Amino acid sequence: QKEVEQNSGPLSVPEGAIASLNCTYSDRGSQSFFWYRQYSGKSPELIMFIYSNGDKEDGRFTAQLNKASQYVSLLIRDSQPSDSATYLCAVNDYKLSFGAGTTVTVRA
Amino acid sequence: SQTIHQWPATLVQPVGSPLSLECTVEGTSNPNLYWYRQAAGRGLQLLFYSVGIGQISSEVPQNLSASRPQDRQFILSSKKLLLSDSGFYLCAWTPGLQIENEQFFGPGTRLTVL
Numbered sequence: 001q002k003e004v005e006q007n008s009g010p011l012s013v014p015e016g017a018i019a020s021l022n023c024t025y026s027d028r029g030s031q032s033f034f035w036y037r038q039y040s041g042k043s044p045e046l047i048m049f050i051y052s053n054g055d056k057e058d059g060r061f062t063a064q065l066n067k068a069s070q071y072v073s074l075l076i077r078d079s080q081p082s083d084s085a086t087y088l089c090a091v092n093d094y095k096l097s098f099g100a101g102t103t104v105t106v107r108a
Numbered sequence: 109s110q111t112i113h114q115w116p117a118t119l120v121q122p123v124g125s126p127l128s129l130e131c132t133v134e135g136t137s138n139p140n141l142y143w144y145r146q147a148a149g150r151g152l153q154l155l156f157y158s159v160g161i162g163q164i165s166s167e168v169p170q171n172l173s174a175s176r177p178q179d180r181q182f183i184l185s186s187k188k189l190l191l192s193d194s195g196f197y198l199c200a201w202t203p204g205l206q207i208e209n210e211q212f213f214g215p216g217t218r219l220t221v222l
Contacts, residue, residue, distance in 0.1 A: 034210055043198055043213040044152070088152070095142075095167075096211055100151035 004091050006099035014107050019076040021102050023089030026070070033065055033072045034090040038101065044088055048074065079106045110135035114199050114214040121221055127172075127186040129217050131199030134180065139201040141182040142211060143174055146196040158182060194221045 003026040013019045021035075032051050036044035050056045050063040050072065062075040072091075076083055086101040111134045121127060133139050143155040154167045156174035164174050171190060175183045182199055196218050200211040 032210075041218075043216045046210050046212065049210050090211075095154060095157060097154075098152040 004089055004097050004099040006087075006089050006102050008100060009103040010105055011102055012105045012107060013079050015079060015081060017079050019079050019083065019104050019106070021074040021076075021087050021089075021104070022071060023073065023091075023099055024071045025089075025091045025097075027091065027093055027097075028067075028070060030067075030091045030093050032092040033063070034092065034096070035061075035063060035072075035074045036088040036090060036098075038086045038088060040085075076104070079104075081106045081108050110201070110212070112199060112201055112212060112214040114197075114217050116217060117215065118218045119220070121189050121219065123191055123221055124188045127184070127189050127193070127219070129184040129197055129199075129219075131182040131184075131214055132180055133201045136180070136201070136203065138179060139203060141176065142200040142202075143182065143184050144198040144200065146198060148195070152198065155184070189221045191221050194219055 005024045011019060035048040037047050038044040048058055048061050048063040050065045053065050053067055056063045060077045064073045084104060084106045086103045088101045089099040090096045113132050115130055140159050142157045144152045145155055146152050155172060156164055156166055158164050158176045161176055161179055172186050196216050198216045199214040202209045202211045
């Protein structure tokens, strides 16, 4: 059974700080990795995907992948109150397996 | 552009009643389609997925069933709801050719079973 583990949080950061989210996965054969953001009561929306080892940057978001260590992380720079949400890590082999999510609160 | 619709948005049903949730995708053909359930404060649980008309794979044995009568239509059903069926039901799609592509979610249906 594939597993995706995330710290449940909540993670509280001051506005303007960096929020760091971590995710580990058990299936060494996983090939693609996704970060979704879910606001309370809403459906998840894709914010980042990464396939190769290393860093991938998109605006204030940076995804980092280390397949040897089986972890993927998400950095949110210059955190804004609008970043307050639950962030879901997802790992894809032939289907997506989701972590339970990390709740982030950005304090104004 | 592609859009995904789900209805109803919210539903309150008594225990033992039937259920039918519908999901449709526009702007694409032959998508892979998925049904997830998210219990309160929990992660996403994959219930069913489909790679084509009439092709349904079940991930979790339960009193729910799914059908795909048309290429861009996916239906989740139950003959008799249980209290444990309460949750947020999400339909998702991904382009059909590469199953590792990112999934896009519909707005969801919030189901409360009383």
